[in-house]
Amino acid sequence: xxxxxxxxxxxxxxxxxxxxxxxxxxxxxxxxxxxxxxxxxxxxxxxxxxxxxxxxxxxxxxxxxxxxxxxxxxxxxxxxxxxxxxxxxxxxxxxxxxxxxxxxxxxxxxxxxxxxxxxxxxxxxxxxxxxxxxxxxxxxxxxxxxxxxxxxxxxxxxxxxxxxxxxxxxxxxxxxxxxxxxxxxxxxxxxxxxxxxxxxxxxxxxxxxxxxxxxxxxxxxxxxxxxxxxxxxxxxxxxxxxxxxxxxxxxxxxxxxxxxxxxxxxxxxxxxxxxxxxxxxxxxxxxxxxxxxxxxxxxxxxxxxxxxxxxxxxxxxxxxxxxxxxxxxxxxxxxxxxxxxxxxxxxxxxxxxxxxxxxxxxxxxxxxxxxxxxxxxxxxxxxxxxxxxxxx
Amino acid sequence: xxxxxxxxxxxxxxxxxxxxxxxxxxxxxxxxxxxxxxxxxxxxxxxxxxxxxxxxxxxxxxxxxxxxxxxxxxxxxxxxxxxxxxxxxxxxxxxxxxxxxxxxxxxxxxxxxxxxxxxxxxxxxxxxxxxxxxxxxxxxxxxxxxxxxxxxxxxxxxxxxxxxxxxxxxxxxxxxxxxxxxxxxxxxxxxxxxxxxxxxxxxxxxxxxxxxxxxxxxxxxxxxxxxxxxxxxxxxxxxxxxxxxxxxxxxxxxxxxxxxxxxxxxxxxxxxxxxxxxxxxxxxxxxxxxxxxxxxxxxxxxxxxxxxxxxxxxxxxxxxxxxxxxxxxxxxxxxxxxxxxxxxxxxxxxxxxxxxxxxxxxxxxxxxxxxxxxxxxxxxxxxxxxxxxxxx
Numbered sequence: 052x053x054x055x056x057x058x059x060x061x062x063x064x065x066x067x068x069x070x071x072x073x074x075x076x077x078x079x080x081x082x083x084x085x086x087x088x089x090x091x092x093x094x095x096x097x098x099x100x101x102x103x104x105x106x107x108x109x110x111x112x113x114x115x116x117x118x119x120x121x122x123x124x125x126x127x128x129x130x131x132x133x134x135x136x137x138x139x140x141x142x143x144x145x146x147x148x149x150x151x152x153x154x155x156x157x158x159x160x161x162x163x164x165x166x167x168x169x170x171x172x173x174x175x176x177x178x179x180x181x182x183x184x185x186x187x188x189x190x191x192x193x194x195x196x197x198x199x200x201x202x203x204x205x206x207x208x209x210x211x212x213x214x215x216x217x218x219x220x221x222x223x224x225x226x227x228x229x230x231x232x233x234x235x236x237x238x239x240x241x242x243x244x245x246x247x248x249x250x251x252x253x254x255x256x257x258x259x260x261x262x263x264x265x266x267x268x269x270x271x272x273x274x275x276x277x278x279x280x281x282x283x284x285x286x287x288x289x290x291x292x293x294x295x296x297x298x299x300x301x302x303x304x305x306x307x308x309x310x311x312x313x314x315x316x317x318x319x320x321x322x323x324x325x326x327x328x329x330x331x332x333x334x335x336x337x338x339x340x341x342x343x344x345x346x347x348x349x350x351x352x353x354x355x356x357x358x359x360x361x362x363x364x365x366x367x368x369x370x371x372x373x374x375x376x377x378x379x380x381x382x383x384x385x386x387x388x389x390x391x392x393x394x395x396x397x398x399x400x401x402x403x404x405x406x407x408x409x410x411x412x413x414x415x416x417x418x419x420x421x422x423x424x425x426x427x428x429x430x431x432x433x434x435x436x437x438x439x440x441x442x443x
Numbered sequence: 444x445x446x447x448x449x450x451x452x453x454x455x456x457x458x459x460x461x462x463x464x465x466x467x468x469x470x471x472x473x474x475x476x477x478x479x480x481x482x483x484x485x486x487x488x489x490x491x492x493x494x495x496x497x498x499x500x501x502x503x504x505x506x507x508x509x510x511x512x513x514x515x516x517x518x519x520x521x522x523x524x525x526x527x528x529x530x531x532x533x534x535x536x537x538x539x540x541x542x543x544x545x546x547x548x549x550x551x552x553x554x555x556x557x558x559x560x561x562x563x564x565x566x567x568x569x570x571x572x573x574x575x576x577x578x579x580x581x582x583x584x585x586x587x588x589x590x591x592x593x594x595x596x597x598x599x600x601x602x603x604x605x606x607x608x609x610x611x612x613x614x615x616x617x618x619x620x621x622x623x624x625x626x627x628x629x630x631x632x633x634x635x636x637x638x639x640x641x642x643x644x645x646x647x648x649x650x651x652x653x654x655x656x657x658x659x660x661x662x663x664x665x666x667x668x669x670x671x672x673x674x675x676x677x678x679x680x681x682x683x684x685x686x687x688x689x690x691x692x693x694x695x696x697x698x699x700x701x702x703x704x705x706x707x708x709x710x711x712x713x714x715x716x717x718x719x720x721x722x723x724x725x726x727x728x729x730x731x732x733x734x735x736x737x738x739x740x741x742x743x744x745x746x747x748x749x750x751x752x753x754x755x756x757x758x759x760x761x762x763x764x765x766x767x768x769x770x771x772x773x774x775x776x777x778x779x780x781x782x783x784x785x786x787x788x789x790x791x792x793x794x795x796x797x798x799x800x801x802x803x804x805x806x807x808x809x810x811x812x813x814x815x816x817x818x819x820x821x822x823x824x825x826x827x828x829x830x831x832x833x834x835x
Binding site: 209210212213214218223288290300302303304305306307308309310311312313314316319322323326329330331332333335336337338340341342343344345346347348349 | 601602604605606610615680682692694695696697698699700701702703704705706708711714715718721722723724725727728729730732733734735736737738739740741
């Protein structure tokens with residue numbers, strides 16, 4: 052096969068590190084040409100010494116300056132700031148840009164890489180949740196160019212096998228249900244951060260783990276699936292599947308359902324995107340169908356209102372998903388530091404979405420403004436209720 | 444889409460009747476141009492009056508003559524005998540030949556249709572079990588030309604989505620396990636025909652229902668999968684799945700597994716083959732993932748030795764599968780009339796396979812001869828043990 056040259060944005064995070072492991076396993080057909088991180092100079096330097104990219108970027112300008120000194124004479128160019136991330140996203144030597152940055156700042160390099168004609172393997176949720184409508188408007192959602200790294204969306208992609216959106220009756224988006232699947236309303240109201248962080252199947256960062264417990268993560272994935280596969284919201288159904296073995300399924304108009312299964316291991320969807328359209332072998336643990344007992348059920352949307360909040364934001368369109376995303380970040384932060392009850396998260400978001408004045412067809416400045424407004428407003432609402440009881 | 448003109452061989456059997464139902468539902472894009480049956484003149488005549496084919500065939504020459512009289516002046520040509528089936532298989536007005544004939548006699552029309560360049564939708568197991576090696580030798584196993592109607596092989600085909608055999612790590616061929624899944628050896632020895640005919644999930648004819656109870660049906664499907672998908676036997680694994688919802692799965696070299704699910708309804712794989720490569724809508728009951736609880740397990744090959752008998756026959760090659768198929772027909776007949784115990788079926792087949800002198804690279808006459816020899820020898824072995832105790 053042809054050599055694939057990879058720019059990896061966000062190489063020091065969980066997805067970034069696993070992407071490098073996948074690339075090492077794929078062998079000499081793959082070459083890392085750019086690596087970027089936010090501020091973890093130490094790890095990025097190690098990665099640079101191992102993979103010898105042409106470019107290394109740290110968003111933190113001070114850390115970038117320090118890295119530049121340590122790497123002087125290595126032949127690796129070093130840049131800093133948000134501008135450096137854009138340079139990496141468009142790096143002329145790269146064929147494939149992996150965007151594993153966290154937060155809305157990942158949207159700009161995603162946009163830049165797509166506009167520069169790179170194939171983009173996307174782990175950054177915000178690029179689609181917040182910026183999906185904008186990317187669609189600019190015609191940048193070509194399924195051959197934009198490959199999802201999420202296990203669910205990778206599964207859907209694998210199930211589609213080139214079928215057109217017209218043949219899809221329904222996408223079944225699986226959700227483990229998180230640690231609180233069977234908790235009643237009262238117990239949920241008292242759920243602690245430690246309890247919410249104990250995800251049954253996946254090891255992930257704290258923010259996404261809390262989003263899994265509230266099902267907001269699944270709500271965001273509904274929005275992502277809508278943009279990635281061009282399927283209306285009514286045709287995307289969340290199904291609880293506690294074992295996290297079926298990563299999602301597609302039901303076709305003839306009643307046939309194609310599902311993708313595998314161990315809960317992010318290296319598999321990462322490798323699928325990197326080696327697409329080929330499949331390559333690897334030495335990681337296999338899943339045996341002999342051991343499988345798979346159960347499925349309907350989510351209780353009364354106990355987990357974040358699903359409907361995500362749908363509401365997508366239907367409202369424009370800046371509404373940006374507002375929901377930003378307010379959710381503030382809510383999760385406050386839950387993690389004990390300043391908001393678990394059930395206060397959707398209550399806070401409901402209030403903010405109601406207040407938000409949606410701007411249709413937003414460009415990046417309007418998305419930024421909605422993000423800032425939602426953060427400010429969430430802070431105000433939280434301050435109005437400083438008793439920490441979570442009666443938000 | 445372009446009109447598809449269908450020759451349906453075996454239109455009065457279960458698969459044939461369901462094929463006509465599928466064609467009616469598909470509507471005006473489909474036209475039936477030939478219908479054939481073995482001897483059921485009454486039903487064939489009704490079908491002819493409804494679908495107005497250009498040709499109608501009955502294998503039974505007497506019945507064909509009677510049909511010719513009843514249809515005189517209708518514009519439908521009537522033929523009789525095995526020759527008539529071949530005429531239908533190659534019918535110039537057909538694009539697609541559905542072979543739903545039962546038994547080894549279905550091999551010849553299958554061969555004729557493939558050689559005439561028709562797309563063949565195949566429900567006749569023997570064509571592949573007995574004749575797979577011959578079809579492979581003649582280069583007639585092109586996956587674009589030969590579409591399986593079996594639910595399992597249709598599932599595998601759907602899971603492959605155009606992937607090459609080289610990307611396949613393993614095919615998981617699902618088996619309900621039949622009515623005797625949990626029966627111990629002693630109870631199996633006393634199993635009655637009525638008990639064996641009570642299949643938990645599928646309503647089928649008596650022969651295939653008994654083959655499901657012994658797992659010989661799954662053994663034959665192993666052989667079929669080998670020929671249809673070009674995958675070696677070691678990469679095809681039978682997995683017990685009592686709910687018959689997952690119709691089979693393909694595991695790829697990267698560890699990802701794609702499964703096809705649906706209600707146990709033969710109209711779905713039939714429609715898939717008829718409308719391939721498109722998928723078309725239909726009004727039949729849908730399967731909801733919300734209701735699913737799917738379990739899987741390893742087959743107990745000590746209690747169900749027919750799986751290994753099928754593998755042994757395929758490895759022996761040449762005329763061995765023909766011998767196994769013919770001896771199995773005799774064994775099942777004798778079990779159904781109470782002349783052979785359930786556990787006597789694999790014992791009889793083991794003995795016959797051991798005795799059989801394999802002829803490599805057989806042509807049709809050698810396959811016929813192996814078939815005749817196995818039937819005769821099975822009869823002899825059964826007569827040597829006329830106590831009916833099944834100690835064969």
